[in-house]
Amino acid sequence: MSSFRFGEFILAPDERKLTRDGIELPLGARAFDMLCFMVANRHRVATKAEILDDVWPDIAVEESNLTVQVSALRKVLGPKALATIPGRGYQFVLTVEEYTPVPVPAPDTGKRETAVPRVLVLPFTNTSSDPDQEYFSDGITEDIITDLSKVAALSVVARNTAFTFKGRAVDVAQTARDMNLTHVVEGSVRKSGNRIRINAQLVEGAAGHPVWAERFDRDLTDIFDLQDQITEAIVAALKVRLVPSERRAIQSRPTDNPEAYELYLQARYHHTRLDRQNFAIASRLAQQALEIDPEYDLAWALLAISQTGLFGLSASAEHGLQAAERALALNPDLSEALAAKAFVLAGLGRFDEAFELHERSLQLDPNSYDVRFLYGRTCFQTGRHEEAILHWERATELSEADLAASSHVAMCYKATGQLEKVLDTARRTLVRAERVLAENSSDSYALITGVSALAKLGDAERTKQWSLRVKAVDPDDPSIDYNIACAMALLGETETALDTLEDCLPRVDAVTFSVWIKQDNDLDALRDLPRFQRLVGDLNARAAAATA
Template sequence: MDRQEHKVERRLAAIFAADVAGYSRLMSQDEVGTLQALTAHREVMDRLITEHGGRIANTAGDSVLAEFPSVVDAVRCAAQVQDALASANQNMSEEEHLRFRIGVHVGDVMVRGGDLLGDGVNIAARLEGIADPGGICISEAAYGYVRKAVPLTFTDLGPQKVKNIEEPVRAYAVCSPTSAPMSQTSTADANLLRVPDKPFIAVLPFTNLSGDPEQEYFADGITEDLIAALSRCRWLFVIARNSVFTLKGRAVDIKEVGRQLGVRYVLEGSVRKAGNRVRITTQLVEALTGTDIWAGRFDRDLTDIFALQDEITESVVSAIEPSLQAAEIERARAKVTSNLEAYDLYLRALPEFYAFTEQGFRRAETLLRQAVERDPGYAEAWGALADCRGRLMVGGWTEDWDADAARSREAALQAVQCDPDNARVLAVAAWSLASLSGVLERAVTFCERALYLQPNSSYVLTNCGWVLIYTDECERALVCLEKARRLNPLDPRGYITLNAIGAVHFMGSRFKETEQFTRRALEMNPNHPISLRYLTAALAQMGRLAEAAEVGRVLQSTRWEAMRTHLNRTCYRNPKKRELLFDGLRKAGVRV
């Protein structure tokens, strides 16, 4: 053999890796149609790669590997490919849609006989696996080159542990110029996310200037109330609490925050509490340009704190949209309680609640019970109490399932009775009734009203997404859950949403996608029992019984008896979907 054939060349390159999500499933359903669609899509992709100066190096089946001399060109190409393929999918039925995942990295590669090899290629391929169907994921190295060079926004996914790569790889999801994520929803569904006429806003955690760390919860509470009040405006998309609080305590650049969260506006401020007085300063900034739109300073007695929140909210929404209807401002004025002591207890419970541990939930439960004792009409506290009790049950931290389910249900219904127009309360009541008590019809009623009242809350969307899974409306659930991810891109509890997306795919027998999303959920919370449950069943249904049994052993090492009760009490409107889950668990050797 010619020695020249063995020569290996090294060079720096931008690597573009792509494959079709769910390709095996599509082939099993319609081999001829899938091959025809793949050929048409590849013609589009290959043409765009060439136009952007790229070279296709390796292809196999549905996968494509290309190199570019410029990472900017590679990312521009990837974005145009996804837009073009989304347009092509419009002419096909939902079942025929092909959605490519694309990963882009810049690094050292080896070239042999025209093929690309090495860690740089492996990282690009792993990033492609992280990307959503129809989406793009790039490495931190690539992000450094393109973040100011292309008209796209990016969501920081954090360090990702990827197969066969020793060090975690920091990944960024690419969003469209209109701040919409390139996600796995259909083109029709994506219109629900691409909303250039509906501005996004992020309320950054207000800074505590009181000089007393014990007052930190008060500043956090002001921030949360403003997020909740602004999200009641149906025309305004508000980034959720969990995502913005990942920025707490950090010096941030407003333009970078705008790019990271994909928002047009950023509200920031500070709280200084002294004795019976409070001073709040706020500033509304247009993120793209860094231009100040509005600023305000408010000095009030603490007895006026709720009126103060109304005043700030009204000023913000009026600054963003001068023609906002008076009815929308009125909706932002709805207040949860006039009892300052109950409000203080509620605020103290929230940090414990978001810790998502048994001890945290029990401390939160104690504080919330004290809050509703002081104000029995406090709907938000009743709703948080129902959620708190439910999460203790889902975590397996319960001794009497029936009694605890009844407590969660009673707290949820009490919350709705106190405020039947509070979307968060309705959403948690819907989840509690469906997931813990099997009361599906009433849960659906609450879910529909919550989505009508507050369609732009990630909390509402995630809770209602789970209800829709139980009621066999999985495609609609997927729309809600993907929208929740967009509104809460940095959510530390995002594993709940990721797992729900995995559950949607499981119910559609898309087990490879279930594995993808539940593994991502488990990277965030390694012992999350519901994620372990769906991953075990998915692996078993794919015939990977040894892997399924291994995950099943981890599942059963948790508080499995309580989990078994949850599993057996969970009500699915379509009994075939329930049996699909049970069958997978049995194949893995899990006792159900």
């Protein structure tokens, strides 16, 4: 059986060992068995009955025994490792990396050696004269991370963690110590017309000296061979031997067309900006890539997930569903396509199918922002607030650009009575919104999430100021008006909230908002009012007609 790494811990089930920084930790037999079960089933909620059956087979025990083992594990792993899902069970929520330990030589630094090379690929720097070429350097970085992750004998830091270092000066030796790394990959990309220059080097972590470095000058048409060459050079420098299946996996490409690939990289870059304007750009670029290569499965998946973000659950989301199904026909294991399809099915009320697809997408890629965000949204819409918290909090960790999950999760904390966390998440969201606005003062999504955060914090004056700002930027978007109405309701300005809802609800997509408004506790102060009930009744009638 494989071993598992989560944070500084390594779980080796076959050896019945749990270590932290190389030191074996004392853990009782039942607690160890429970940990193995929870890690193996980390992609879902494990019921108490399932855990009892696995840890105490053929023995009738009281549920209090389970509580004792949960406490023991939390004491060792930290209080957040196992999340309690009220009425259902527990879920292991730490990020897990699976690997097979392979002894490799390591430099003599006087410190503990690591079982496998653990590698961080820092975001490659864009040294082109055009800052708009950033998408290309980001894309090269992501693909190198993806290719290295296909090598079983390597432990590669996930993309989302790696990109937290983007734009920062990095002390390689200190970062290696902090993250228990053996090596760091860094480099730069310069693209000019159809010519590419990539400088890359592999740095030994503790000492900070280069193990391998090379400069590559190629035509854009050679980009795929170039990526293979860089990946295989890094693997060779790490003294790891590729097995044939790994070499084939690295050399396999979802498209052979460099132009389609470049359009896909641009689309992926815009999608990570996580706002409606960039979702629209990402959708358009993905469609252009597909016009060149209709069999490009990743482009279909990106189109699906971008259109889901762009259209929500509206009738137009049918295009996202079609794109997801096309992607899955080409590759049934594309996590984002599964997540997009699940989300649309949930909007159609097909929840059993939706949750099954969400679970599959999570098993395939638990570190995907899109997978986590959409799963959280479906959980929220069905009142599964504790699970929504798990997914949305993980989404905020996976993307520093996120505003949506950070903002939405406050409603889940309110629904579960965790009022201090409502304020904490509002403060976090406000900080993120202000960071976006420092770069682009006209970002309407950052402004409206700031409006919501300020209202939750009770800052009426700034809430109204920001509301005026966002209306000046985007006066016609009914979803912005809806969120302003929510803010006014939170501030106790009932008539203003109702007037705003009366204006905007006839203009919103009825399917999306009829589902959302049922769970939106920002509007709880209005629910008993006849005028609000009439507005919601009209909205539900339109939704029913649209789905008839």
